[in-house]
Amino acid sequence: DQQVKQNSPSLSVQEGRISILNCDYTNSMFDYFLWYKKYPAEGPTFLISISSIKDKNEDGRFTVFLNKSAKHLSLHIVPSQPGDSAVYFCAASAEGNTPLVFGKGTRLSVIA
């Protein structure tokens, strides 16, 4: 049973527009959520995180929103750039700095 789900395997967005990547989770013990970006043949690179005491965290072009009641989080990238094209993984952990549980990833393609 997947505890972290990314239901869209792929997403295509035009350069300059907003990219919205979604993630759902089932384990109510999760209290720390992260987004990673992965290029081919490289490891995941940390992008942004949010703890369960917040509902929004922003870092430059990246914003993560957390809706605890819906067990849903999303990553907004605005404006999208061609260099943002990669696979994005949503991850979660319970009680901080414990093993991360990952979704299967969403492949984002930003078209110039």
Added chain:
Amino acid sequence: GAGVSQSPRYKVAKRGQDVALRCDPISGHVSLFWYQQALGQGPEFLTYFQNEAQLDKSGLPSDRFFAERPEGSVSTLKIQRTQQEDSAVYLCASSRRRRYSNQPQHFGDGTRLSIL
């Protein structure tokens, strides 16, 4: 560089051989994690160290998998009598703090293991 370093980047072995994968975490990072990533999937947890102590090995798929971090820095993941289903990318991650603190994990580029 200052990131997590893994070696080798690629490893090909025949079924039945033993392999050893190395991870050099970011200097000063207390916590170290190993993950396994199959094609088209997200990384899956294998084992966790806090300094030299292996606090969680619940994700190791069989007793053929063994990990160590004897001096609390470099870690080695060893797979004995490899099987074809062991073919995957093995990722190492480290983070600065101990358990129960919200700190991101930083990943190396992984070792791609292929078992023939």
